[in-house]
Amino acid sequence: MGHLDPRYIELMDETCEMLRAVYQTENPLTFPVSATGMAGMECVVTNLMEPGDEAIVCVNGVFGTRMVDVMERCGVTVHRLETDWGKVFSEEDVADEIQRHPKAKVIGIVHAETSTGAHQPLEGISKIAHEEGIMLVVDAVTSLGGHPVKVDEWQIDAIYSGTQKCLSCPPGLSPVSFSPRAVEVIESRKTKPQSWYLDVTMLKDYYLGKSKRAYHHTAPVNMVYALHESLAIILEEGLEARFARHERQHRRLRAGLDELGIGYIPEHSLHTLNCVRIPDGADDAAVRASLLDTYNIEIGAGLGPFAGKAWRIGLMGHSATQANVDLLLAALVDCLE
Template identity: 50%
Template sequence: MEKQDLTKKSYDELRPPQRLLLGAGPSNVDPRVLKAFISPMVGHLDPFFIKTMDETVELLRYAFKTKNHITMPISGTGSAGMESAICNLVERGDEVVVCVKGFFGERIKEMIERCGGTPITIEAEWGKIIEKEDVERALSESKAEVVALVHAETSTGVIQPLKEISRITHQYGALLLVDAVTSLGGCELDVDEYGIDLCYSASQKCLNCPPGLAPITASEKAMEKIRNRKTKVQSWYLDLSEIEKYWIENNRVYHHTAPILLIYAMREALRLLYEEGLESRWRRHLRNA
């Protein structure tokens, strides 16, 4: 094969076109977020960056409407958030009730299988919601300790009611795992009021931030299950009990090099959300949906 001679080729300055992005995500990014994104680089243990991390965690708690201690952005896209949630909660042989009503419910099911879990699948026609009676039936007929579902299914736009499913899930002593990739910041979501035990999202949708971060929040019950696992979490990189030592603990322990500029951007995107007000942001999305 002929070797390519790059000395004969020139590369122009990158000039992406201006687009109005009207899909589910990625979404357009506010100029303030872009400005934060090109701020000066510092080290990942710099005191300024530690303060930025702490403020980002506070703002994420506001966005999720939670007091959960373990609330932080994972380095990776929404699928990394999904994989982290599942590989932390699911061990080989575990039964998991998984609600499938679209493309991303199917992805959750596949990740459960990859972790060695056994999905107890509840299916609804695409465009329809999962009925609470089906969840109760699945829990009563299995030994599942987790119920997993998508709040707002990107592939169909359907929002799944959560309160009754949460009540039934906890009635059977199980944990509720919720995919809020499309819904965080875009429609009503109250992690504490709904009793969600583990919830993850993504930066590039209703948070209007560049792709590459997956906000996640976990209840004490969820973290207790994770810390009492019989086996190590399948992924070292996505192990919440390790990541929390870098993001949450007072004496920070290096886990991996954080995407510093992305976290600047997320902090500013969340600051915009805070300034607008969460309920006002929900109403704006509802009006324009």
């Protein structure tokens, strides 16, 4: 199927429409960037920010740190608002930081910090940011499709995700969405975004062009087929039912781990990523290798300050089932013994 074939264009249009449903938004500029989640981050930052702009970026793990790096590469002066790994930011933290840096154009924050399992509440922070005329940029790589992500209700100005997490699709695309306000900001830029590939003013002629589509780059046709199918599966299940399933399986896992004396690190845990303390005396790498070799279950190692101290257990999309939770718990008992 050619990427300008009218039947493929129809498939792409349907894919963008389903992405709007999953992002709970009416934003016309909603489409899958042709690369993984990091490209979504770069796309949002590169288009919204110009050299000399200021931004506040909330850092409590690997991906907030990366957002700082991406912003700085765009010539942005970044004010890092930091808290400990595993913790989340309060509305007061953000309000105080805005008072310190009133010229900030955006606040960047990670909704689901995959490196720590922390689940960042967004609604209150968004309200504060908008009262101060600051745009909200959100990383939803590990939440979209597993936790509610209400782009319009929470007034998120730009957001990106990845296909391989709770959308249960192969890796390779990054769904993004820009609010009309963000589009206005992009259209009134003084400089061109330094990335040609990710410039949404050109990309929109392909993704949003009505009957006429301008060639920009060759769309990854087979990936879009995969995303189309995974979004159809999600909408068939229903968003609320899907979120409830993730929560149910998270609770089941938490109860089972509790019985084994294994506790969670973040106070405010994601349902989709369960970051737990490795029990005393357990050999981190040996247990993970044994889970993989014997049971075909892969769990993540701790990152940064959590290396050797934490395991990260994903319950994302298709994998968030009772059978998987029960198998993991039994397998963990066996491997720990």
